[in-house]
Amino acid sequence: NAGVTQTPKFQVLKTGQSMTLQCAQDMNHEYMSWYRQDPGMGLRLIHYSVGAGITDQGEVPNGYNVSRSTTEDFPLRLLSAAPSQTSVYFCASRFPLADTQYFGPGTRLTVL
Amino acid sequence: GDSVTQMEGPVTLSEEAFLTINCTYTATGYPSLFWYVQYPGEGLQLLLKATKADDKGSNKGFEATYRKETTSFHLEKGSVQVSDSAVYFCALRRNDMRFGAGTRLTVKP
Numbered sequence: 001n002a003g004v005t006q007t008p009k010f011q012v013l014k015t016g017q018s019m020t021l022q023c024a025q026d027m028n029h030e031y032m033s034w035y036r037q038d039p040g041m042g043l044r045l046i047h048y049s050v051g052a053g054i055t056d057q058g059e060v061p062n063g064y065n066v067s068r069s070t071t072e073d074f075p076l077r078l079l080s081a082a083p084s085q086t087s088v089y090f091c092a093s094r095f096p097l098a099d100t101q102y103f104g105p106g107t108r109l110t111v112l
Numbered sequence: 113g114d115s116v117t118q119m120e121g122p123v124t125l126s127e128e129a130f131l132t133i134n135c136t137y138t139a140t141g142y143p144s145l146f147w148y149v150q151y152p153g154e155g156l157q158l159l160l161k162a163t164k165a166d167d168k169g170s171n172k173g174f175e176a177t178y179r180k181e182t183t184s185f186h187l188e189k190g191s192v193q194v195s196d197s198a199v200y201f202c203a204l205r206r207n208d209m210r211f212g213a214g215t216r217l218t219v220k221p
Contacts, residue, residue, distance in 0.1 A: 004155075033208070042116075042201060042211035043156070058208065090155055092209075099144050099163065101209060103155035 004104035023091030032074040036087040114139040118212035133187040135202035143204040145185040
């Protein structure tokens with residue numbers, strides 16, 4: 001099992017550029033989510049999905065899009081990057097009723 | 113809405129010292145409570161959890177007790193090691209996960 005994988009590990013963008021952060025899991029988890037981690041603010045939920053074809057917004061969804069076409073993949077799209085989106089992004093997954101959530105290694109994004 | 117407040121760091125201790133990291137929560141009902149640990153350059157890993165009042169979660173010498181009356185879930189360890197240096201996050205879950213801001217612990221030999 002690879003667990004939860006994320007690519008890329010690091011990315012630098014210019015303001016206004018778009019990109020997609022990839023997330024995949026091989027544990028057949030229905031529930032997947034995206035968080036951003038900022039100093040002094042812990043992790044904040046961006047979007048989540050309870051299964052293929054179903055997504056919903058978290059605490060800080062503005063500026064991000066998601067889709068869930070398969071159980072395994074949950075990409076996060078930045079449509080027009082802004083410096084305020086400089087952060088470390090974590091993808092996570094779990095079974096719906098499980099307490100344990102598995103995190104990917106993170107993507108460090110810098111927007112200039 | 114649901115929220116978690118944990119003590120601000122950073123916390124610096126000598127090896128074999130006693131550790132307490134305070135965590136309090138605000139939520140309706142009975143959320144599940146968690147402590148996650150993040151080692152440098154890695155994602156978060158579940159350290160311990162408790163799902164109902166008076167439950168004690170424990171792992172790797174760390175403990176935390178779910179206190180409904182004080183809405184707290186403080187993390188403790190009797191004797192810390194250098195390898196415990198990391199950032200610790202308190203979290204709760206009802207529908208989705210809510211995390212505290214994190215507390216950075218540094219243990220010096």
